[in-house]
Amino acid sequence: MRQHSLLLQNHTHRGAMAAALVLLLPFFLPTLFTPLGHAMPSVFSEWNAPKPRHSRLLKSALQRETSDAEVTELWKPLADQQWKRCDLSDQKSAALPKKSQGYIQVFLDGGLNQQRMGICDAVAVAKILNATLVIPYLEINPVWQDSSTFMDIFNVDRFIDALKDDISIVKELPAEYYWSTREYYATAIRANRVKTAPVHASANWYIENVLPVIQSYGIAAIAPFSHRLAFENMPEDIQRLRCKVNFQALVFVPHIRALGEALVGRLRSSTSTNEGERNNYIRQFNGAKDKRGIGKFVVLHLRFDKDMAAHSACDFGGGKAEKLALAKYRQVIWQGRVLNSQFTDEELRSQGRCPLTPEEIGLLLAALGFDNSTRLYLASHKVYGGEARISTLRSLFPLMEDKKSLASSEERDQIKGKASLLAAVDYYVSMHSDIFISASPGNMHNAVVGHRTYENKKTIRPNMALLGQLFLNKSLTWPEFQAAVIKGHKNRQGQLRIRKSTQSIYTYPAPDCMCNA
Structure with missing residues (x-):
C-alpha cells in the first residue's frame, strides 16, 4: 500500500512537472531552435491566441448596417478613364x-x-x-x-x-x-x-x-x-x-486557369465545397441572408506570413511569445537588415509601415461598406497565427472563402505544396474579382494592381499611414473611424495614376502600356 502511494505521488509529481514545462515551452523554444525551413517558430502565435486589439471598433463593426445606396455605390464598376488598354500584339518591334x-x-x-x-x-x-x-x-x-x-x-x-x-x-x-x-x-x-x-x-x-x-x-x-x-x-x-x-x-498553364475559373464560378454562384458550414454561417448571421451584391465578390490579398511579420518589426498583439519568436526569426533570417527595428511600433504605424492584421483589414472593409453578406475570397499562402489570427476577420465576414473551402481535395492535390502554383491560382481569381484589395504592399499587390489598372477594374489601395494613425487612436468611435476611412479612400479605388519616371510599369502601366482614349 505504501509502495502504491509512493508511486502515485511520483506519478503526480511528474505530471505537474510536465504541465509546468508545457506552460514554459513558448518562452524557452526560441532559444532552443533555429527556424530551419522557417516553420517551427510560427506556432507561438497559435499557442498564444491574439486577442482583438480594437475591441470597441470591432463591436460596432459587428452591429453595422449598410444602406442599399451604399452597397450600390460600393459594387459599381469603374467608369471609363482617359487611358485604355492597347492592342500590344500589333506593336511594331x-x-x-x-x-x-x-x-x-x-x-x-x-x-x-x-x-x-x-x-x-x-x-x-x-x-x-x-x-x-x-x-x-x-x-x-x-x-x-x-x-x-x-x-x-x-x-x-x-x-x-x-x-x-x-x-x-x-x-x-x-x-x-x-x-x-x-x-x-x-x-x-x-x-x-x-x-x-x-x-x-x-x-x-x-x-x-x-x-x-x-x-x-x-x-x-x-x-x-x-x-x-x-x-x-x-x-x-x-x-x-x-x-x-x-x-x-505570360499565361498560366491550362490546369491553373481551369481551377481558377472553377473557383470564380463557385464564388459567383454562392456555392462552396463545404455547404454545411456555409449554411451554419447563414443561420448564425441573420444579415447574411441579405442578397444585395449577389453574384459579386471581393478578393482580399492577406500577406500576413511569418516572413512579412518579422521583416516589418511591428508588434501584432501576440504577446511576449510572439515577440520572442519574431525577434529570433528576424535575427537568423534577416541578420540585422531590418532597418525598421530601430523605430517604435507607434512610429512605424503612424508612418504606414506596418502590414495590416486580419482584424485591421476587416475593420477597413467594414468601414468601406462591406457587410456580412459579402462574398470574400482570401488570397493567402499561410497566415501567421493560423485560424486564431483570422477569427476576427471571419466574424465580420462569415461568407469568407479560400482555396481550401472552394476546391475539392482532388483539385487541391494538383497544386498541393507548390507555393507558386497556389499563388498563380490566387492571381487568376484576383484578376477576375469585382474588387481587389491588399492588406500590405508587396510584389503581388504591385502586379495585380498594375494588371487591374490595365483592365480598368476596381482596386482599393489602403491608405496605410492614415489607417496606422486611426488604429493608434483608442478613443475613436465607429462613426468617426468610418467617416475618416471613407474620406481617406475616396480616390484610392482604381483611379488611374500616370507613372512617374522611376516608378514601375508593372504597377503603373499608363502611359507606356496604354493608349489615350
Whole structure:
C-alpha cells in the first residue's frame, strides 16, 4: 500500500512537472531552435491566441448596417478613364537580326510575382542585346521551398509564340553549352556569369558590360536578376515589349486557369465545397441572408506570413511569445537588415509601415461598406497565427472563402505544396474579382494592381499611414473611424495614376502600356 502511494505521488509529481514545462515551452523554444525551413517558430502565435486589439471598433463593426445606396455605390464598376488598354500584339518591334549575338540565361529569385517581373525584364534585355533568351530559371525560394519551373506555371509555347517576332527564345541550350547550369555557377567564380548588375541598370549598362561577355563566351548568365532593369530613359519599343510580355505573353498553364475559373464560378454562384458550414454561417448571421451584391465578390490579398511579420518589426498583439519568436526569426533570417527595428511600433504605424492584421483589414472593409453578406475570397499562402489570427476577420465576414473551402481535395492535390502554383491560382481569381484589395504592399499587390489598372477594374489601395494613425487612436468611435476611412479612400479605388519616371510599369502601366482614349 505504501509502495502504491509512493508511486502515485511520483506519478503526480511528474505530471505537474510536465504541465509546468508545457506552460514554459513558448518562452524557452526560441532559444532552443533555429527556424530551419522557417516553420517551427510560427506556432507561438497559435499557442498564444491574439486577442482583438480594437475591441470597441470591432463591436460596432459587428452591429453595422449598410444602406442599399451604399452597397450600390460600393459594387459599381469603374467608369471609363482617359487611358485604355492597347492592342500590344500589333506593336511594331525592330526586326529580328539574322544572327543572334549569343545566349542569355537569367536566374530569378523571389516569389511568383517578383519572378514574373523578372521574366519581363529578361525579354527586354535580350531585345536590347539582340540575344537569344533561354527560358528563365526560377530559383527555389528559401521561404516557400517551391521547386516549380517556368513550364510548371506558365504556358511556354504561348510565351514563345507571342514573342516570336520580337526575340528568339529557346527552351533549352544547345548541347555545346551543356555545362551552363545553376550548379556550375554555384560552385565557383565563372567568367561568363554576370553578378554585378546594379538594381535598375540602364540599357547602356547591359550593352557595355554584358554584350562583351556574350561575344567572348557565346553565353552570359545573369544572377541575381531581380529588379535589374531601369524604368526611366528606356526606349519606347522596349517599354512596350515589357508590357506585351506581362499582359499578353505570360499565361498560366491550362490546369491553373481551369481551377481558377472553377473557383470564380463557385464564388459567383454562392456555392462552396463545404455547404454545411456555409449554411451554419447563414443561420448564425441573420444579415447574411441579405442578397444585395449577389453574384459579386471581393478578393482580399492577406500577406500576413511569418516572413512579412518579422521583416516589418511591428508588434501584432501576440504577446511576449510572439515577440520572442519574431525577434529570433528576424535575427537568423534577416541578420540585422531590418532597418525598421530601430523605430517604435507607434512610429512605424503612424508612418504606414506596418502590414495590416486580419482584424485591421476587416475593420477597413467594414468601414468601406462591406457587410456580412459579402462574398470574400482570401488570397493567402499561410497566415501567421493560423485560424486564431483570422477569427476576427471571419466574424465580420462569415461568407469568407479560400482555396481550401472552394476546391475539392482532388483539385487541391494538383497544386498541393507548390507555393507558386497556389499563388498563380490566387492571381487568376484576383484578376477576375469585382474588387481587389491588399492588406500590405508587396510584389503581388504591385502586379495585380498594375494588371487591374490595365483592365480598368476596381482596386482599393489602403491608405496605410492614415489607417496606422486611426488604429493608434483608442478613443475613436465607429462613426468617426468610418467617416475618416471613407474620406481617406475616396480616390484610392482604381483611379488611374500616370507613372512617374522611376516608378514601375508593372504597377503603373499608363502611359507606356496604354493608349489615350
